[in-house]
Structures are given as structure tokens and as C-alpha cells.
Amino acid sequence: MIGRWIFVREAGMTRRGWLALAGLALLALIVLLPLRLVLGMAMPENVTARSVEGSVWDGRIADLNVGPLPIGTVEAGLEPLPLLIGRTQFAVSREGFAAKASARGLSHASGTIGLPDGLGQLPVTSLGFGDFSVAMDGGQCVSAEGTLSLTLASPGPLLPGPITLSGKARCDKGALLVPLRGAQGMEQMTLRIAGDGRWQADLTLSGLPQETADALRAGGFDARPGGIGIGTSGTF
Structure with missing residues (x-):
């Protein structure tokens, strides 16, 4: 009886249902994507940190350094709108400092x-x-x-x-x-x-x-x- 019920449920799934299920799985993957993974692919080699935690949208970077510049521990998140034009840009902030960073440079x-x-x-x-930007x-x-x-x-x-x-x-x-x-x-x-x-x-x-x-x-x-x-x- 249980096997018959599973068969009926699978047979009843429409193509639209499978696409919706796949979309939900993809959405979950994107939401839970680790910040560490994306940061490692998007940032230059001279960017280092003691640790990177959290998701790509809401994470934390401990002891961030850009070359010899010690930025400190910051909250960081990928910005969705620049992705529409194919640019990976992160908003980083801590007390007393805030900026937007990408592989091309720094803004605001x-x-x-x-x-x-x-x-x-x-x-x-x-x-x-002071509202400094360089590309x-x-x-x-x-x-x-x-x-x-x-x-x-x-x-x-x-x-x-x-x-x-x-x-x-x-x-x-x-x-x-x-x-x-x-x-x-x-x-x-x-x-x-x-x-x-x-x-x-x-x-x-x-x-x-x-x-x-x-x-x-x-x-x-x-x-x-x-x-x-x-x-x-x-x-x-």
C-alpha cells in the first residue's frame, strides 16, 4: 500500500511541479552558499583573513587584511544588484569604517x-x-x-x-x-x-x-x- 502511494504521488508530479522543486533546491543552495567559497574566487590574492564565516549574503570576516592594511573584523555580504551586470561586489563594514569592495577596486x-x-x-x-573610490x-x-x-x-x-x-x-x-x-x-x-x-x-x-x-x-x-x-x- 505504501509503495503504491509513493508511485501515485510521483506519477502525479507535473513538469511544472518538478521545475518548482528544482527551483526551490537551487534557491536554498544560493541562500546557504558559504561566504568563504565566493570570497576566495572573487577577491585578489593579497586579501587575507584569519577566518570567514556565514553565508555569502550575511557573513563575518575576522582580521581582514588587504596587503599590509589591517581592515579588522568586518560584517560582509554580497550585493545582489551588481550581479545583474555580472559584477561581484561585497558590502563590508565595522565600527568606524564601511566600503564596497570588488576585484576591480573599492567604492564609497x-x-x-x-x-x-x-x-x-x-x-x-x-x-x-572620505567617500573614496578607485577602479x-x-x-x-x-x-x-x-x-x-x-x-x-x-x-x-x-x-x-x-x-x-x-x-x-x-x-x-x-x-x-x-x-x-x-x-x-x-x-x-x-x-x-x-x-x-x-x-x-x-x-x-x-x-x-x-x-x-x-x-x-x-x-x-x-x-x-x-x-x-x-x-x-x-x-x-
């Missing part, structure tokens, strides 16, 4: 990231984003907007305190270029990031007292017209 980033290890030879303590294509910067800011710990004992510089981002000869200036215009830095992740930063300080300039030169700065400066570089 706002907030602050601490840099405990500095930036090369520069004692940069934090990196700030790369074929290893070339194709669009950039918004602002970046850097806070440097005092580079010498004779300077009064931290230095904050900020500037507008733009593309220049295929690289991301951000000319930054301090509030008084006496501190200037040029930050250039190429599509392959190589970056260069050049800091110039002007208008310093002679004894302060001499102390900084002894610490690695070099003399420049109107001031002193130091350059450094690395790879993201």
Missing part, C-alpha cells in the same frame, strides 16, 4: 584604518577615507575620486605632535595618485599606487627651525629646496 569607502606598523619608513598611524582595469587606474588622509606620529622629538595630511584622489598615467597637504601647507606628501600594488610615498616638510631640520636629517631625511624630505616605497 568612509572611515579610518589604524596602521600599527606604519607605512614603510613613515610613522603613519592611521589612514582615513582598476587591466592593471591601470581608470577612475578615482574622494579623499584620503594620513596621520603621522611626530617624526622627531622637536616637532610638537602628530601631522595630518589630506588630499583628493585621481588617476595619473595608470596609477592612483593622491597629493596630500597639511592644514598649514607646510607639510606635503605625494602618494602613488600602481596597478600591480607597488606604492611610493614622498614627504616634504618646510618652514622648520634649523635645529629641528638638522635633527630630522640625522634621522634619515634629506635636504630639499625650501625644506627637508624623505621617500619610501613598498607593495600592497
Whole structure:
């Protein structure tokens, strides 16, 4: 009797019913798709994390790093609308920082990231984003907007305190270029990031007292017209 009932139920399933059942199974698979799996396929190799948990739509990434930049532990989820044009984009956020990230770059980033290890030879303590966006294509910067800011710990004992510089981002000869200036215009830095992740930063300080300039030169700065400066570089 039980076998006959199962046979009748199967015989009664219409083609539309089987398609609906298959659609529900596919929907369940998509909803439960692990974030770890999609993130591993969609993000560049320099993106690392201690752990990735949850579904692709609502997950958590612990100790996220983009190259040497420690983003921290973030909530992350795949955005459905960009999928309609074939683009994989994630919304990531934590207290004090939010952005949209894809393999092509970053968009609408706002907030602050601490840099405990500095930036090369520069004692940069934090990196700030003001509605910052950059898009790369074929290893070339194709669009950039918004602002970046850097806070440097005092580079010498004779300077009064931290230095904050900020500037507008733009593309220049295929690289991301951000000319930054301090509030008084006496501190200037040029930050250039190429599509392959190589970056260069050049800091110039002007208008310093002679004894302060001499102390900084002894610490690695070099003399420049109107001031002193130091350059450094690395790879993201």
C-alpha cells in the first residue's frame, strides 16, 4: 500500500511541479552558499583573513587584511544588484569604517584604518577615507575620486605632535595618485599606487627651525629646496 502511494504521488508530479522543486533546491543552495567559497574566487590574492564565516549574503570576516592594511573584523555580504551586470561586489563594514569592495577596486569607502606598523619608513598611524573610490582595469587606474588622509606620529622629538595630511584622489598615467597637504601647507606628501600594488610615498616638510631640520636629517631625511624630505616605497 505504501509503495503504491509513493508511485501515485510521483506519477502525479507535473513538469511544472518538478521545475518548482528544482527551483526551490537551487534557491536554498544560493541562500546557504558559504561566504568563504565566493570570497576566495572573487577577491585578489593579497586579501587575507584569519577566518570567514556565514553565508555569502550575511557573513563575518575576522582580521581582514588587504596587503599590509589591517581592515579588522568586518560584517560582509554580497550585493545582489551588481550581479545583474555580472559584477561581484561585497558590502563590508565595522565600527568606524564601511566600503564596497570588488576585484576591480573599492567604492564609497568612509572611515579610518589604524596602521600599527606604519607605512614603510613613515610613522603613519592611521589612514582615513572620505567617500573614496578607485577602479582598476587591466592593471591601470581608470577612475578615482574622494579623499584620503594620513596621520603621522611626530617624526622627531622637536616637532610638537602628530601631522595630518589630506588630499583628493585621481588617476595619473595608470596609477592612483593622491597629493596630500597639511592644514598649514607646510607639510606635503605625494602618494602613488600602481596597478600591480607597488606604492611610493614622498614627504616634504618646510618652514622648520634649523635645529629641528638638522635633527630630522640625522634621522634619515634629506635636504630639499625650501625644506627637508624623505621617500619610501613598498607593495600592497
